[in-house]
Amino acid sequence: MAATTLVVTGRGAKRQRARGGMTKKRPADWVLLVGVILGAIVVMVPFYLILVNAFKSPIDYATSGPFALPQALDFSGIEKFWVRVNFPEKVWNSIFISSVVAVLAVLISVLNAFAIGIGRVRGRTWIVLLFLLANLLPQEALLYPLYYMFKSVGLYDNVWSVIIVFTVVQAAFGTYLLASVFGTFPKEVLEAASLDGATRWQILWRVVFPISRPTLAVLLIFFFIWTWNEFLIPLTFLPSNANQTVPVAISVLQGDRLMDVTTTAGAALMGIIPTLIFFLIFQRTLTRGITAGAVK
Template identity: 35%
Template sequence: MLTKRRSITTGVLLWIAALTSFVPFVAIALTSLQPADSATGGFTLPSRLDFSNFATAWTAGGFATLIQSSAIVAIVVMPIGVICATLAGYAMGTMQFRGKSFILALFLIGLTLPYEAIVVALYYGLRDVNLLDTYWALILPLTGAFMPFGIIWMRSHFETIPASLTEAAAVDGANSWTTFWRILLPTARPAISTLALLYFVWSWNQFLFALILIQDPAHRTAPAGLSLFITQFSKNLPLLSASTIIVIIPVVIVYLVFQRQLLRGFLQGAVKE
């Protein structure tokens, strides 16, 4: 009886959490379909479906260029970050070397460092090397900013692998690279897939760095472009809602395609034999 009540309570809480997350998207979608001159929003059903808001927002906001820039940044940050984090996580999780605890402490400090504390120094540093208003002005800082989480994430995975695997590989004459590439890396695919998806979403949604480090419209990303679009069309709710959907649709599609890998990565190691 207690188990049944607990199951019902868990189900109710999950439904509440799901609805809480889904309701804002419904409100935005309904508002985006209102007539362009409408001042209503929220959950008001549109008098007629006006899909022209999306075309108008796409053209007026230049979202073709903005989405292309966001895609370039995210697609470059993702593999560079995943490769570096996986290699460093392997070293931190399976090897013993002097200063390991100190290095781990530095990564933990990196997790707590707010972007606002470093963006000014980044601006002047990138200006000195002539990287402002280029894609590298976002790619390099984002790769470094995401690295602490990625390394700790992959370290946690490699620490769960039985030491007998690496010991058996060493007995067979395998070096560190062979052990990593042929034995440990295949087991890390769920963790790597999850990390790659997180890196893509974080890179796509990054706003502060994109707003400050890139002023060139040709390289501006979707979130930064959306903020300028909101300033320009602040009173046109349907147009603003349509532009918001345009920006978030790529992330939603990526999540829907890779949701199984994401959940598998989160749940990996939760149940051990």
């Protein structure tokens, strides 16, 4: 059978396709590609500086500068930070706080969003707005009342003070997000479960929770990373060295008049590695949760 060649001309014609079905690149596409590459380079520069300077000696840094590769691998900065702040203890504090906050915040968010989005409580719009306003409050505005409260109940310089604060803050955002998601939940599925004799509790854990699992997994990952990177509240409510987190421990290395750049770079590298490992482990879960959109 002879091949038929179709030529389309005019303003409404589709763009000519190259071999393999790929569309030809327009000048705007190349400009966008160059912009993305430049943006990626800008983002990667700080990571390059941390990685390069973490393995330099102070003398190597002073002679070659921050952008040059190390002449020889030197682990003195990492070792100094590891010993000075007792890094394994700080990693455990951050892992414990971030994990507990992520789990509790997701659990509270699910319960709140189920009552607001599916239970249809009165004043639903105002309640969701209240949770949104809770996320807009700056942390600086919360320091004094929280400090006074934790001092009164004996939770100051206790990791549970930070866990309580971040659980409430993260749950407010999770409630606002999940309430919108649960509000669009198919009524047919809920009515079918009710006709089968399922209670509200069974509908939540046997119907809503399995379908919403990808979204909840994304929230869990974000809550963990956000809590890990928090600095101001742990610095304020965890003054003792034994309760400090990794970001607070890194700040201890900076003095008023002198800063050891190589040790600070090594500390920053050691602080990034746990979150990077966590992200790589749950990368597929994060991708599935973001791309999951439809209920079948």
